[in-house]
Amino acid sequence: MLLKIAIRNVFRHRRRTILTVLVMSVGVVFFIFFDSLFIGIDKMLIEELLKYQDGAIVIYSKEYAQNKKAYPLDKPIKNPQKIVNLVKSFKDIEVTFRTNFLAELIYFEKSKYIVATAIDPTTDTKVFNLHNKIKEGRFLIDDNQYEILLGKKLADEFGVKVGDTVILSAYTKYNTYNALEFVVCGLLETPVPTINESSVFLTLKCAEELLTLDGSVTSAHIKVPWKKGEKIATYTKKVLYIVERLKKELYSEYEIYSFRELYNDFIVLMDQKKLSSFIIVFFLLLISAVGIANTILMAVYERIKEIGVLMAFGFKPKQIRKLFLLEGVVMGVIGGFLGCVLAVGLNFWLVYSGWNLEALYAEETTGLKASQLGVPVWGRFYGEWNIYAYLFCFCFCILVAVFSSYFPARYASKLQVRDCLKFV
């Protein structure tokens, strides 16, 4: 009966209840939407960087790792075969070798300093997904020398098309200056803006000609398969396990990094963004808490007569308190439920259609390049379903409702029956 009274009382002032509940629902929708988006971005960020930039694990020589921002060609991986043999002992994981170097890209009067990457086209496709992101032209072929892949944005910036010839100049392993002409064989368009805007890929054979590498490579990149639907935490655990095992064998000569260490800065940045959106949600829920407290307090004042009648019939203070607490809970349940239902719709859209942030921050209108927006991957972002966010929000709404209705309910329970009945 008390619940019945509580439910009916909540709907006695529909407009007031709807407003209070709506604020709460909006808070829930915000929370679930951003939680879904951030989980999606986290996953996409890691997945895409893994697919296009680094792989799950990267290995450098110890000397190279100490100075890796300078891309020192004279500190290569001394025994790549040892790494290949070790990787073979793990099921389903693949390795490829790359050499990154600083170079100047020249096309007629235009030039730009970039980080070029020499790859083995045969093994690179087993670890990375670049070959599937060719916008124009084709991927590198191991046999063809003097060919180059450019990021689409970089090519657009230079006005270069497939089939054009560009010059790449760089310091060789022995610190002499060299330059070679390359034919652009393809243009890359990936979800990683830095690749599109400033990356150049060529084969290790070409790099040999340009840089006199003596067959050396500077980094090994390992792919650890990511099963569909696998959570980031599970995947991370799997990768860290492999890293630990590799470290046991390679510790003396090599530095081994998991993606977790490589992208730590991005992950921290994302956590900060999450925190800021959660603060917004917290304030929304705080507003709704004040709304509920206000609604219940108004209900107490409006129903002093009723409280008096109930007390006169022997209802104890705790039963009066329970009645008003129940009204708060009813509002919390409605707000939480409504918020979750609305969030399901929005979440559905985010999971299956995705949110095209690229369109929102188009370079033409903002003047900012995608790489300057602080997110290392770019394009259409997809959300993830997170049942725990729904459960958390629902429970949190009830908690907020109980907390905010407690004080008015306590006030109601402390009223003296004779004072209430003066209103009668």
Next chain:
Amino acid sequence: MDGKIILKNVSKVYQKGKIKVEALKNINLEIEKGEFVVIMGPSGSGKTTLLNIIGCLDIPTEGEIIYNGKTLKNLSEDELSEYRKQNISFIFQSFNLIPVLTVKENIELPLVIEKHLSLKEKEKRVLELIEKVGLSGMQDRYPYELSGGQEQRVAIARALVKKPLVVLADEPTANLDSQTAIEIIQIMREMNEKEKTTFIFSTHDPKIEKFAKRIIILKDGSIYSDMRI
């Protein structure tokens, strides 16, 4: 258990700012089980205060009240609530039905906190009372769908549903037209006869006097006259 209510030397003083108001002065009163008592008197004579004290809604400044041989002196708020729950019911001048509950639910309300009764027993009592107060067929109506007289009938049924020792009514007919007022008093009288429930109510209306078995007239907080008819 004799069902007797005894007030011994009951006084009530209200402090209103610096002024002391003596609402009741040394009241001595004995009310037997099954009496139908009308308390009359001008405004400010202490009728409501007396009903509040008999109803354990207020505590006397001096004196004591004895129900069924048990003094209620020094009882806590919770103990007084419990005592009210078991023994006392109220009928109010402005009915005070819960607007979100139907006729049936309003009548059932005092039984919500009665844990010893089965749902079946509660249902039986409610339906019986609906019939007795002449509201058959109206059990699913809400208070706003009833006339004043019908609302007060619901209030009477609500007061009687838990079979109390005493029903207190503060000017139960004040908001009703004279014909309906007489009907309501007749119903109360009928219930008094049938259920042997003690009824104590206050009124200004002289037409109601003829239904009383006992009339107590208050004046300036003291009993001016106490007549059994």
